[in-house]
Amino acid sequence: MHSSVGERGATLLDAVVGTALMLIVFIGIVGAFRLTVMVVSNNKARAGAVALANERLEYIRSLSYSAIGTVGGIPAGTIPQTEPVSLNAVDYTRRTFVSYEDDPGDGIGGADSNGVTADFKAAKVTVSWTVRDGVHTITLITRISPPTGVEASVPGGTLSINVQDSLAAAIQSAQVRIINSSLTPNINLTTFTDAAGNATLIGAPAGAGYQVVATKAGYSSAQTYSASSTNTNPSPANLGVSLNQTTASTFAIDLISTKTIETYLPVTRATTTEPFTLDSGIASSTKITVAGGVARLTADAGAYPASGMFISTLVSTSSLVRWQEFSFVHLKPSGTNIFYRIYDANGTNLIPESQLPGNAAGFTTSPVNLSTVATSSYAALTVHATLTTSNASNTPSIDSWSISDDSGPSPLKNVALTLRGTKTIGSGPSGTLYKYDNQSLSSGASGSVTVNDLEFDSYTVGVAASTTRVISSACDPQPEALSANSTQTTRIYLSPYTTNSLLVDVKSAAGTTIPNASVRLFRASPAYSTTITSDSCGQSFFSGIAAGTGGSAYSIQVSATGFVTFDSATVNVSGTSRLSVILN
Incomplete structure (x- = not known):
């Protein structure tokens, strides 16, 4: 017998379709098998984590009430705060946090009926492990009451830390680290804020030198500072705790931002x-x-x-x-x-x-x-x-x-720049100390530099003293506010440096810049008179002029369509000078 061409084609097609279906079924079986293995592995690892957490809690319960505490913690004890543990070929991290707690049953804080806020101890054990689909965590908490059942005051005071964002909204789960190496035993602990943004530590030993650092993943940080030879007047300084008193402090953090600075030759x-x-x-x-x-x-x-x-x-x-x-x-x-x-x-x-x-x-x-x-x-x-x-x-x-x-404008390469925030951390022999003060930026080969991980603040872009140029225009007047979780681009225009110069920015009462304003700078002796129209940034730049202060100060006249003319006879120019003019 002979088969036709059509029959042979149909047989080949059937084979291809059958093979494809078998492949799909096989892939599904493999996927299901892998998922089953992963679930079994996760369940096994979770069971191990629960066992390790229970093991730690049983150990804590076996201790006397006064001995329950962590190394570097409040209250202090011998239990490690963090330790690596291996069980059944799985690597875990076990964290133990012990704290005094205030029972709302007899009032909270100052409203406590018997004045004792350290009503009981709470122990929280967290065990985490990593598998292919990410980090897994389990947490067990237990309450330990005083052995007699009667509350007793503990020596020390209370640290009350509040963490909020740039709009004063509470930040939950912010990490709060507290360090005090001047006490014995030393304190070095990490806790987290609750839904109200609070972290309260009852029973903190009385003493000075509590350094507090507040932060969160993807957020900026805020902290207290120690006095040093360079920061003799820190602000905020490390906290102190007094006996039976509450020391409260608020820290503001928020999502970090990015700022790009572009440098140009002016128009x-x-x-x-x-x-x-x-x-x-x-x-x-x-x-x-x-x-x-x-x-x-x-x-x-x-x-x-x-x-x-x-x-x-x-x-x-x-x-x-x-x-x-x-x-x-x-x-x-x-x-x-x-x-x-x-x-x-x-x-x-x-x-x-x-x-x-x-x-x-x-x-x-x-x-x-x-x-x-x-x-x-x-x-x-x-x-x-x-x-x-x-x-x-x-x-x-x-x-x-x-x-x-x-x-x-055309990009200007390799300009040495500075960037400084307005937030300060204290002062010392060299003057004010700023939280962010970068004196070694460069616009690089592209005429642009991007600075990441900046916190909300107002920043001033400057030109390093080593450069031969000066800012002659900037549509974003300095300092410039940078909001949390934002991206900002600042463009500055640079002209050759001269010993004396004056940058005039013209604004309306509402704060908007006014382009095409007529800006005349003049004086009788030594004679000088020049008029420059404000650019698209509302600024006029006078360079290569002689210094003029006091009796030899310059006069200025600024006019723009629809505004009242501004006049002043006391414009002082010395070095790189700047003047802001408001037109009504």
Whole structure:
């Protein structure tokens, strides 16, 4: 017998489908087997953890009431706070925490009916282990009452620690570490806050020097500080505990944040000039001759044509911010004229009247304001010049033309920077000590540096003394508040350092910056008068000026459309100076 081609194809397809189904079933069986093994292993490990926790609790119950405590704990004892334990080839970590507790049955704290807050001891044993799907933990807690059943006061006081976030909301499960090496036995323990953000330690031995550190995974930290040769006046200082008194302290922590600092050269004014020394600046022309540093009509047999024209090469710049002005120098004998028009990059479309009034008719008077031309539509320009004469013996001529623009900012590499917060930790011989004070940052090869793990605070970006530049503009005035759990980018613009300079920022009463404000700095003697329009950050930078203080101080006048003009005759300039002006 012979089988047909269709029958052979069907048989092959059946085999492929059957194999695929068997593979799926096999994978399912393997997955189920692995899951079963994992569950059995976890259950076995959990049983071991429970056994270890019970073992520790039974040991604690076997001790006398006064002996129940941990090494470095409150109350003190001989039980290790943390210890590695192996059981049935599983590695565990066993943690024991013992504390005095206040029974609400007879009142809490100051409301306790008999004045004894150390009503009983609580022992918490936590055992953790790691398997492939993560860390597992079990916790067992027991209560140990005084042997006579009668409460008795314990020597010492109470430490009451509250941990909250930047908005004063309670933080649960914050880690609180308490260290005091000046006491015997030493204290070195870790506890965690409850739902109200509190960690209370009853029976803390009386004495000074309790260092407290509060933190949480992914959060900042807050702590007390010891006095030292560099921090002679710590703040907050380590806590003290007095007999039968409560020492309370609050610590603020929150999720950490990230700050990126970018360094730039400021927006600069550039000018493109065509001097007509050659005809390289002309893309095309009709009846135009360039010679002797001028462009003029081309004479034919001693007579000049009625008109001629040329189109310039492309005028463009990188990082264009705005066009400024078009200017020209020309000579127009009697009966002659020159008309200038501004076109797009292709040289075919005239910039419309809506953006450049007078462009259609042609400009005859220099300079021409180009700041109204949108750079988003016209990132490059060309100049069309039409030369005319009604006298064949005369020709107009153009000596030069120029187009100025503002361009930038461009990244500035490898700038040595500083970053300082406003939170302090005390003071010493060198002055105020700041919690965060990084004096060795660099913007690197990209002109940018990112600082991670910053806590909520207000930070000031500065330029290291070793650099040869100074901040001439920053849209984010310093210091700048950094919120918890946020990402922030600060851009600063740097100019060459001069011995004396003044950075003026102009703001409204609402605190918003005011760009395009007119800022005039002047004085009579030694004579000085300069006006600088505030940039997009609302700032004007005066560099290379002489110092002026007291009787030789500068005057300033600041005006902006819609605001009352600001005047002051007492602007002191000495070194790198700064002035904030509020316009109403």
